[in-house]
Amino acid sequence: MKYRKKIPQSIKNAVYIRQNGFCACCLNRGVHLHHILAYSLTLGHINVKNIMLLCENHHKLFHLGDPETFQSIYEYAWYLQYHHLPEEKDLSEISEEVNKLIKEDFHKMDF
Numbered sequence: 001m002k003y004r005k006k007i008p009q010s011i012k013n014a015v016y017i018r019q020n021g022f023c024a025c026c027l028n029r030g031v032h033l034h035h036i037l038a039y040s041l042t043l044g045h046i047n048v049k050n051i052m053l054l055c056e057n058h059h060k061l062f063h064l065g066d067p068e069t070f071q072s073i074y075e076y077a078w079y080l081q082y083h084h085l086p087e088e089k090d091l092s093e094i095s096e097e098v099n100k101l102i103k104e105d106f107h108k109m110d111f
Contacts, residue, residue, distance in 0.1 A: 005046060007033055007046055007051065008046065011046055011047075011048050011051060012033060014048045015033060015048060015051050015052070015053050016030070016053060018048075018080070019052075019053045021053070022053070023053060023054050023055035023058050024052040024053060024054060024058070024072065024073055024076040024077075025054065025055070025058040025069055025072040025073060025076070026055060026057075026058065028055035028057070028058075029055060030053030030054055030055055031053075031054075031055060031056055031059075032053070032054045032055070032056065032059040033051050033052070033053060033054075034051065034052050034053075034054050034059055034062065034073075035050055035051060036049075036050050036051070036052060036073060036074070036077055036098065036099070036102060037050050037099050037102045037103065047102065047105050049077070049080065049081070049101070049102055049105055050102045050105075052073055052076065052077070054073075058072070058073075067091065070091060070095070071091050071094075074091065074094045074095045074098050075094060077098045077102075078094055078097070078098055081098070081101055
């Protein structure tokens with residue numbers, strides 16, 4: 001396994017505060033910090049918009065490819081960006097837009 005940068009404490013703190021310590025999918029305690037856009041696709045750069053706090057169950061479900069978990073995570077990421085839930089969009093449209101926004105943020109960052 002390749003070396004991965006640790007998530008900086010400032011980003012961890014911001015995510016915990018943003019989500020009040022709760023999973024992005026439910027009201028269970030969040031215990032896993034998870035990248036929305038895969039770490040490998042961000043060239044190792046870490047951004048608070050690309051990190052979600054998930055409970056043990058939803059973290060496992062995400063990695064198993066559970067469509068409801070994907071939907072919840074991407075809708076939450078959409079909400080964080082636009083402050084409303086997406087209307088009349090399917091999961092592929094939502095995830096495509098969210099990934100595009102996250103990528104744009106990485107391009108704006110000064111490395």
